Amino acid sequence: MKRLFILLMISFLLTACLFPPPPAPQTGSDPSTESQPEANDQSSQNQNQPSTTSEAESESYTHSDAPHTSDVDATHLEIGDGKYSTTPQVGYVFSCQTNYNGQGATGAPGNWINGDGTWNALMKAVVDGSVSWPHSFSISIQGDGRVFTGNGLPDHTTGNYPISPSDDAYAYDRNPNSISEQNITLTLPANPTIAAQPTCVGGDVGIMLSGVVLFNAFDALGRDAQVHEVQDECDGHPQQAGVYHYHALSDCLEDTETGHSALMGYAFDGFGIYGYYDEDGTEITNEDLDECHGHVGVIEWDGQSVEMYHYHATREFPYTVGCFKGTPSVRSIGGQGQNQQPQQGEQNQNQGGGQTGQQPPQEAIDACVGLSQGASCSVGNMTGTCMTPPNSSQLACVPAGGPPP
């Protein structure tokens, strides 16, 4: 299993690895030497919180002890290059960005690409290293919100980044970025509900229980990030701003359940992301899931068995969230965390130079989350109307006086 998943990169936020010329490898500043104590771990704080309203109807359900089985051929997984869509579609990412023209990744095509439109996850290269980090992450329920705070550093080890020229992964991916601490603060709905319409996803789509940000399935070229970029043993790597992230389920998030998989993380609409397996223990494929990569079923949710919508990770593209079935309360970690980052800088990271300057500012996008076209909105003390600007499929708050400069 270790090698099945090695992710790849990018999406808007990434671009990262795509910038070729690798700087000289850093030898002196190995973060593993800082053995700082871990802060409070996730998962501990939300267990006693009963879910409040409608979600609380627990069923007479006992968790299945069916062993996990799989019919998925990991040696022939379909490559998801270009599988983005402007509408929700099974097996695709309903992406807010549909104009991918970031810079190309350097390095040779992976020898794990079969040449028949499939790839072999068992053959994929892995970034070497075993670096420990001062992980900090907590989840708590506050009112009707589930609050996440953390530094973006994983509770597991990572590979050595930037990728060293002496690493065999370097032949395929010269990720020049270093992992750095982030300032993550998110509040998602604690008991999300299905929205009237799915919402497109941006570059990052959720947060996992390891404290690591989850990105969508694409690199900056709109290619299957799992196939074209190389990650470490825990399926993560950093983008340009140092944000360590996954593009699929990390092998280092243990699925401790039999039958239906355990919770692995949360999408930005508040719904849970579960592992590969369904209630009967069989590995889930796209055929079992809807256009957003989820389904309704009985899950364990805040210590109770409830029937509700949830996403699944799969080994098939698009791996995790294909669109938001609920209403995302944030659209990007960058929009709420990393608040020191200048806005333009984020745009650059997100777009890989492709659409820089054409996308509305994040705060204008955030102002229209959950609203519909034509709704009135405000950013700071400016008021306006939610509209879809050119080159964007995301609603953004456009000032009453006219489109933004």
Ligand SMILES: [Zn+2]
């Ligand atoms: Zn399920």
